[in-house]
Amino acid sequence: MDGINTMRIKSFQIKNYRSIKNSGVCYLSGDNITILAGKNESGKTTILEALEDFNTGKNIREEAKPLHNQEATPEIAVTFEVDKAELDNLFNKIGVEHSVTKDTSIEIIKKYPNEYSVSQETINLLAREDERKEKKKAIKDIYKQIKDIHSDYSQIGGTLPELSFENVTNLKNLLNRFKNQITPNLHIISDEKDKISISENLQGIINILTEMETLELLNDEFIKQIKQLIPNFVLFSSFDDIFPSEIPLANASNNEFIKDLAIISNLNLDMIRSGSPADRAGHKEQLNIKLKEDYEKFWTQDLTKVNIDWDSEKLYFFIKESGKFFPPGMRSKGRQWHLAFYIRISARSKEDVSNIILIDEPGLFLHAKAQKDILTKLQDSANDAPVIFSTHSPYLIETNKLSRVRLISRPEEDGTIVSNKIHKSADKETLTPIITAIGLDLSIGLDVAKDNNILVEGISDYYHLSAFKELLNFEFKKDVHFIPSAGADKIALLVSLMIGWGLNYCVVLDNDRQGREADTKLSKDFGHDDIKIILVSETEDEEIEDLFERDDFIKYILDDESNESLPEKKNSQLIKQRDLNYDKVLLSKSFFERRDEIRTSLSDNTRKSFQNLLTRIDETMGSFQEDGGSKAVDRS
Known part of the structure; x- marks a missing residue:
């Protein structure tokens, strides 16, 4: 597609637009997918509408005038990286003997209602300051x-x-x-x-x-020319876009949905209206084959097929399920939306113009698995056009790509703001989709934005350590918080959050194969001297369950008064034995809930083992200085 992507969006900033006083600069993700995550009424939709208003073919909408000051002027600034060759060509058009040595960032500002300019920094570049x-x-x-x-x-x-x-x-x-x-x-x-x-x-x-x-x-002439290169900002709303069941042929040429369908499927209205019966039949077959092959890549829920048919008056659309044909209007709202989404987004990413795709709450009406299909389609479209979408769904956030997320919040005094990093000042509701996506359980009352965090492998570790903190009346030198991950392999995500938020933390791992592998990887990724890791035991292949005396473990964890029928294995092996059907999470939760009942019944060896582990954790957390630095701590 010639001429596409000569201007690549890098960042934006919005001022005096509805709930926004100053959004701050939002830098887009380098992989072409940027996610605006935040709670309802935080301003996610407002940001997308402001970007839509940046389009050269329209005025900034009247209702954009700010809530905090009706006299203030709405302003949208977008920074693009422009190809060197494109800039040289532009300078040539306006008669300036000037060239740049590399691709260059140009900030374009649009003020209400339709006044474009470039920033002073850009003027300095263009005018050779x-x-x-x-x-x-x-x-x-x-x-x-x-x-x-x-x-x-x-x-x-x-x-x-x-x-x-x-x-x-x-x-x-x-x-x-x-x-x-x-x-x-x-x-x-x-x-x-x-x-x-x-x-x-x-x-x-x-x-x-x-x-x-x-x-x-010449600056004025430059603005006229550069405006012609600004990509289209195309907003797709989960609330408004629904797949139609039929469209009159008389209106089809001007129907936006039909135009989009033609881009992705080679739909030919002239053939439908005036082709021979044989040609029309062949065209219909090819259309339905194309739609089936493309759509099934991005809808894995069932073997549904999309079909198109027509008569002399109308085009008809059907969903074929179990051999029966249904108009889209007879299917769920989520299904209708997904079909429209597939057509519209495919067209925007494939047409021979430069587009930036904006989507408000994609998959709002769909269940979790279908939302994963939405993400697959977005990633496919992002190969051809940048995608910016809003969400508060964890299923549209990939745990290994948190760099895509921009948090949207709305402090009472400051209006809507954008945070480029997942930071500790965000409230729990704003963080919910990210926390859920990385596997944390909000039902146990976690607050991951507090300081001095002990990151453990899973929920069972969380319950065991929380229980023994109370059973032993253990007093940490600092007010610490246990935070469970969703396994040793996922704990790096929590470490990234702690570093990003500037919080003190240490990592507690089992001394099994997965724990040792996680230890090695974390040390490699984050630096051996910078990350504090504690293994629950000095003995290789021991896990947190092995800190219990066997009798204690069988009686108070497995809740079995007799151990005669149980095989002679380590506690950690016993709880994993499939034919015994133990659920370690439920058992650890039950132990935590019964901690007061068994406070005086645990053996000295069990108490000593957990006292030793908690002491090592306390020493490690105590090594963090008030300024955020730390002293080296030996790992056991």
């Missing part, structure tokens, strides 16, 4: 000479204007007027050299100002 500075310096030097002569010969009259470069054209006009005022009286100047100097210097300043004026006019 070094050249402007040289011209200003030359003018200042000449102006001083004129001012000195005029002071010596005040009788020549005229009003010498103050030197200000805010309005170059106005300054030029004022100097021309001054020149006309003094010219008839130059004979009064007795020194011939001064007489010539004031006249020539005035004309010299006017000539330089004319050159600067030309540069400013």
Whole structure:
């Protein structure tokens, strides 16, 4: 697709737009998918609508005027990276002998209702600010000479204007007027050299100002040209876009849905209207084959097929399920939305124009597995066009791609703001989709934005350590928080969050194969000296369950009064034995809930093992200094 992606969106900033006072700069994800995550009413939709309003073919909507100040002017700034070749071509079009050495960032600003400009930084780049500075310096030097002569010969009259470069054209006009005022009286100047100097210097300043004026006019021409390269911002709403059941043929040529269908399937209305019966039959077969093959890539829920048919008056659309044909209107709202989404998004990413796809709450009406299909389609479309979508669903957030997420929040005083990192100041409701996506259980009352966190492998570790903290009346030097991951292999995600939030933490792992592999990988990824890892036992292949004396484990964890029928295995092996059907999470939760009942019944060896583990954790957490630094702690 020639001409596509010569301007690549890098960031945006929105000011004075509805609930937004100043969004801050939002930097887009490098993989072409950016996710705006936040709770309801945080301003996610407002951001997408503002970006839609950046389109060159429309005014910023009237209702965009800010809630906090009706007099303030809505403003949307978008920064693009523009290809070097495209910029050189643009400079050539406006007659400027200027080139850049590499792809360059250009910030374009749109103010209500439809006024485009470029930022001062961009102006400096385009106008060669070094050249402007040289011209200003030359003018200042000449102006001083004129001012000195005029002071010596005040009788020549005229009003010498103050030197200000805010309005170059106005300054030029004022100097021309001054020149006309003094010219008839130059004979009064007795020194011939001064007489010539004031006249020539005035004309010299006017000539330089004319050159600067030309540069400013070229900026205006640059804006006209660069506007033609701005991609289309296409907003797709989960609330409005529904797949139709039928469309009259008489209206089909102007129907946006049919236009999109034609882009992705080669739908030919002329063939449908006037082709021979054989050609129409062949065209229908090819259309349905194409739709089936493409759609089933992005809908894995069942063997549904999309079918198109027509008569002399209408185009008809059907969903084929179990050999029966149903109009889309007879299927669920989520299914209708997904069909429309598939057609619209496919077309936007494939058409021969540059698009940026904006989607408000994709998959709102779909269940979790279908939302995963939505994500697959978005990733496919992002190969051709940047995608920005809003969500509060964890199923549209991939745990290994949290860098896509931008948190949207709305502090009462500040209005809607964008955070480029998942930060600790965000409230729990804002963080919910991210927390859920990485496998944390909100039902146990976690608050991952607090300091001094002990990251453990799973829920059972969380319950065991929480229980023994109370059973042993263990007093940590700091107010610590246990946070469970969804397995040793997922704990790196929590470490990334802790680092991003600037929080103190340590990691507690079993000394089994998975724990040791996680230890090695975490040390490699985050630095051996920078990450604090504790293995629950010095004995290889021991897990947290093995810290219990066998009798304690069988009686208080497995809830079995007798151990005669159980095989002689480690506790950690016993609880995993399939034919015994133990659920370690439920058993650990039950132990936690019964902790007060068994407080005095546990053996000394079990208490000692957990006391030792908690002490090592406490020493590690205590090594973190108030300034966030830490001392080295030996790992056991």
